[in-house]
Amino acid sequence: MDARPTLQSVAERAAVSRQTVSNVLNAPHLVRPETLERVRQVIEEVGYRPHSAARQMRTRRSRVIGLRLQPTVDGINGAVLDQFLHALTEHAQVRGYRVMLFTAPDDEGEISQYGELLDTLELDAFVLTSTHHGDPRTRWLADHGVPFVTFGRPWDPPSSDGRSHAWVDVDGASGTRAAVEHLQELGHRRIAFVGWPEGSDTGDDRRRGWRRAVLASGVAAHQAAAWDVGVPDSVADGADAAATLLDAPDGAAPTAFVCASDSLALGVLAATRRDAADPSVAVVGFDDTPVARAVGLTSVAQPLTEAAVRALQLLLDQLGPSPRPATDDHHVLLSPSLAVRASSVPAP
Amino acid sequence: MDARPTLQSVAERAAVSRQTVSNVLNAPHLVRPETLERVRQVIEEVGYRPHSAARQMRTRRSRVIGLRLQPTVDGINGAVLDQFLHALTEHAQVRGYRVMLFTAPDDEGEISQYGELLDTLELDAFVLTSTHHGDPRTRWLADHGVPFVTFGRPWDPPSSDGRSHAWVDVDGASGTRAAVEHLQELGHRRIAFVGWPEGSDTGDDRRRGWRRAVLASGVAAHQAAAWDVGVPDSVADGADAAATLLDAPDGAAPTAFVCASDSLALGVLAATRRDAADPSVAVVGFDDTPVARAVGLTSVAQPLTEAAVRALQLLLDQLGPSPRPATDDHHVLLSPSLAVRASSVPAP
DNA sequence: CCTACCGATTTGCACGTTCAAATTCGCACC
DNA sequence: GGTGCGAATTTGAACGTGCAAATCGGTAGG
Numbered sequence: 001m002d003a004r005p006t007l008q009s010v011a012e013r014a015a016v017s018r019q020t021v022s023n024v025l026n027a028p029h030l031v032r033p034e035t036l037e038r039v040r041q042v043i044e045e046v047g048y049r050p051h052s053a054a055r056q057m058r059t060r061r062s063r064v065i066g067l068r069l070q071p072t073v074d075g076i077n078g079a080v081l082d083q084f085l086h087a088l089t090e091h092a093q094v095r096g097y098r099v100m101l102f103t104a105p106d107d108e109g110e111i112s113q114y115g116e117l118l119d120t121l122e123l124d125a126f127v128l129t130s131t132h133h134g135d136p137r138t139r140w141l142a143d144h145g146v147p148f149v150t151f152g153r154p155w156d157p158p159s160s161d162g163r164s165h166a167w168v169d170v171d172g173a174s175g176t177r178a179a180v181e182h183l184q185e186l187g188h189r190r191i192a193f194v195g196w197p198e199g200s201d202t203g204d205d206r207r208r209g210w211r212r213a214v215l216a217s218g219v220a221a222h223q224a225a226a227w228d229v230g231v232p233d234s235v236a237d238g239a240d241a242a243a244t245l246l247d248a249p250d251g252a253a254p255t256a257f258v259c260a261s262d263s264l265a266l267g268v269l270a271a272t273r274r275d276a277a278d279p280s281v282a283v284v285g286f287d288d289t290p291v292a293r294a295v296g297l298t299s300v301a302q303p304l305t306e307a308a309v310r311a312l313q314l315l316l317d318q319l320g321p322s323p324r325p326a327t328d329d330h331h332v333l334l335s336p337s338l339a340v341r342a343s344s345v346p347a348p
Numbered sequence: 349m350d351a352r353p354t355l356q357s358v359a360e361r362a363a364v365s366r367q368t369v370s371n372v373l374n375a376p377h378l379v380r381p382e383t384l385e386r387v388r389q390v391i392e393e394v395g396y397r398p399h400s401a402a403r404q405m406r407t408r409r410s411r412v413i414g415l416r417l418q419p420t421v422d423g424i425n426g427a428v429l430d431q432f433l434h435a436l437t438e439h440a441q442v443r444g445y446r447v448m449l450f451t452a453p454d455d456e457g458e459i460s461q462y463g464e465l466l467d468t469l470e471l472d473a474f475v476l477t478s479t480h481h482g483d484p485r486t487r488w489l490a491d492h493g494v495p496f497v498t499f500g501r502p503w504d505p506p507s508s509d510g511r512s513h514a515w516v517d518v519d520g521a522s523g524t525r526a527a528v529e530h531l532q533e534l535g536h537r538r539i540a541f542v543g544w545p546e547g548s549d550t551g552d553d554r555r556r557g558w559r560r561a562v563l564a565s566g567v568a569a570h571q572a573a574a575w576d577v578g579v580p581d582s583v584a585d586g587a588d589a590a591a592t593l594l595d596a597p598d599g600a601a602p603t604a605f606v607c608a609s610d611s612l613a614l615g616v617l618a619a620t621r622r623d624a625a626d627p628s629v630a631v632v633g634f635d636d637t638p639v640a641r642a643v644g645l646t647s648v649a650q651p652l653t654e655a656a657v658r659a660l661q662l663l664l665d666q667l668g669p670s671p672r673p674a675t676d677d678h679h680v681l682l683s684p685s686l687a688v689r690a691s692s693v694p695a696p
Numbered sequence: 697c698c699t700a701c702c703g704a705t706t707t708g709c710a711c712g713t714t715c716a717a718a719t720t721c722g723c724a725c726c
Numbered sequence: 727g728g729t730g731c732g733a734a735t736t737t738g739a740a741c742g743t744g745c746a747a748a749t750c751g752g753t754a755g756g
Contacts, residue, residue, distance in 0.1 A: 004467070006711095006712055006713085007712065007713065007714095008712080016735075016736090017735065017736050017737080018712095018713085018714095018736085018737090019714080019715095019735075019736065019737080020734085020735060020736080022713070022714060023714095023734095023735090026714080030733085030734075030735090031734075031735085032733085032734060032735090035734080035735085049464065049467040049468050050468060050712085050713075051467075051468065051470075051711090051712055051713070052468045052469050052713095053401040053402075053404040053405050053410070053469075053470065053711090053712080053713090054401075054405060054711070054712035054713040054714090054741090055712080055713055055714075056401040056713090056741090057401050057402060057405065057711095057712080057713065057714090057740085057741040057742070057743095058712090058713050058714040058715070058740080058741060059713085059714070059715095059741095060741085062401070064448075069433065069434050069437050069438075071434065082430055085417065085449075086417050086419065086451065089417050089449045089450065089451050090417075090451040093450060093451060098448055098449070098450065098469070099448070099449045100412075100446055100447070100448050100449075101433075101437045101446070101447045101448075101449065102437065102441060102446065103434065103437050103438040103441060116397065119352070119397040119399075120397050120398065120399065120400045121400050121401075121446070122399075122401065235642050263642065266642050266643070289638070290637070290638075290639060291638060291639045291642050291643075294583050294611065294614050294639050295614070295639075295643065354741095354742055354743085355742065355743065355744095356742080364705075364706090365705065365706045365707075366706085366707090366742095366743085366744095367705075367706065367707080367744080367745095368704085368705060368706080370743070370744060371704095371705085371744095374744075378703085378704075378705090379704075379705085380703085380704060380705090383704085383705085398742085398743075399741090399742055399743070400743095401741090401742080401743090402711090402741075402742035402743040402744090403742080403743055403744075404711090404743090405710085405711040405712070405713095405741095405742080405743065405744090406710080406711060406742090406743050406744040406745070407711095407743085407744070407745095408711085
């Protein structure tokens with residue numbers, strides 16, 4: 001067991017200088033082919049690996065990306081971030097980057113963590129999730145010149161300076177629209193929406209997709225409004241909302257439901273399947289969580305792996321040698337797909 | 349905007365030497381109280397924070413803990429690790445440690461990552477999850493003198509040298525036993541077990557708890573064996589298993605089911621609630637996943653936050669100044685609790 | 697009065713790397 | 727035959743920190 005190999009020890013063994021070994025790794029084009037070969041062989045032999053703290057001291061780059069681990073909400077859509085996180089970690093690793101986690105109770109705390117992580121660990125970039133209206137985090141990072149990307153589009157109107165940051169998002173409206181069209185193809189004409197109260201960015205986006213699709217099919221505005229409810233995100237609230245809507249006179253009661261989350265959809269599903277309720281009522285959820293898979297709930301599935309890969313790419317674009325891509329294509333809006341299951345198709 | 353403050357710049361401002369500032373932070377007892385006060389004030393003023401890469405170069409410690417992010421299995425119990433990870437990150441952060449993620453396709457790959465992470469980033473320790481029979485990872489880490497803790501007890505017989513590593517686990521047998529007792533209190537006498545095929549460590553542990561409790565209540569061994577099935581972990585398999593068991597002649601068909609996972613329990617639940625099946629059949633799952641909460645499934649809940657906190661403590665014990673605690677209390681076996689819901693109690 | 701010692705502080709150095717500048721060598725050019 | 731030039735390589739320095747040893751006053755012991 002010798003001491004850990006260093007540039008120096010490799011250099012001696014290969015009869016070259018420190019710097020040449022460094023060049024073999026970081027700028028191979030500067031090294032004569034035969035020297036390159038010889039040094040590479042020695043590196044292989046002794047199993048040399050560069051020490052990243054030492055490298056970091058010179059380059060001021062850690063090749064580490066920070067991500068705040070959100071508190072487990074009610075757990076039902078914690079799985080959403082889970083898949084995103086896995087894909088992000090895996091792909092970052094392949095590209096030579098690592099993912100470091102941190103927690104914070106709120107946005108303020110998150111910003112405070114940025115400061116600490118930048119000063120002490122010199123993280124290269126951050127990935128932000130759960131962007132929302134009036135988000136102070138993006139502003140802080142931009143002001144401090146820190147590379148970052150958000151999973152979730154910016155919900156505020158463009159700032160005065162006209163510059164916008166990199167983001168990846170999933171088009172929620174497109175998802176609910178697809179859900180409506182799917183239900184219409186099955187013959188449904190009275191399609192309600194059970195979502196969250198207005199004011200939530202992602203929630204309003206999903207509502208918008210449903211509303212437009214429904215109006216486009218000829219439903220009157222006042223009728224659509226009657227089929228549109230906003231309640232807190234829980235199974236019980238979903239059930240209550242569905243019960244109320246179904247209570248309408250025969251010709252006005254919806255025959256299908258599009259929901260803003262799987263939690264709500266589960267409630268709706270329970271309400272439509274119990275008692276003397278009509279089991280042919282169709283239900284579509286959102287996020288395609290494990291719950292949906294388990295109970296056979298049709299749901300809008302977000303392409304989380306692709307979202308992570310694209311987010312990472314947007315980050316690496318900023319971290320590359322050129323200061324910034326002049327192109328304006330640092331926005332990615334992905335379309336979700338519909339996972340069709342028993343809850344929306346008539347039993348055989 | 350000045351340059352980033354360093355020990356040197358703080359020292360000059362406080363009219364002391366570099367080392368004194370260092371001592372203020374790392375060995376305050378060596379510094380005269382009034383000097384201490386003055387230096388601390390300057391540190392506060394300029395917002396100095398030690399640069400961890402530089403510190404790491406001297407101390408050979410990164411204050412970073414590594415954890416492999418498991419591939420999202422079928423997602424249903426991905427939430428289990430999620431809560432553990434969150435608690436681990438949060439508490440590590442408070443204690444001055446960070447959590448770094450990595451991925452690997454299998455145990456071999458994980459070991460290979462250990463090597464790289466230790467050489468390049470000098471991670472201080474690792475947290476291992478999903479330990480299993482014949483796990484090569486613990487051996488490798490022990491051989492290389494790397495501090496680690498496993499979430500999951502070692503399933504192999506104690507090694508010849510008599511030393512064992514630190515671990516935290518949840519007593520699965522105790523969980524299934526509690527489930528059986530809960531059902532017995534409700535009057536059930538014919539309680540079946542739907543688990544995984546024998547050979548899985550955690551699965552066998554959960555089966556053991558059920559079996560002992562059932563035998564203790566006077567059920568004959570051959571009868572217990574008839575109520576014990578092992579199938580793959582999916583909703584469909586759970587449903588099939590339940591249907592088969594319920595098909596037994598009246599006096600032999602179980603009236604209650606204890607399951608090794610919520611997936612299986614969901615299947616059992618579906619089977620017992622459909623057609624002409626008896627809705628008074630009770631079902632208990634395992635892991636208390638969001639699905640269970642959502643559908644009202646009674647389930648065995650693991651104390652994941654406590655598990656994370658205890659695991660972290662066991663790690664820090666090893667990382668502290670003293671080489672190793674001589675005590676043998678680096679094993680923690682936590683008891684799960686039962687989250688009682690509608691699936692096990694008769695409707696009012 | 698010299699020495700020994702203690703508490704408080706300072707200085708020298710090394711950790712492993714990369715940047716910038718210096719050096720060496722071969723070759724073409726005038 | 728000197729000069730200039732480019733390719734390949736080497737040397738010096740610095741990143742910010744903490745360990746080890748050195749320094750400095752002051753005080754007690756012989």
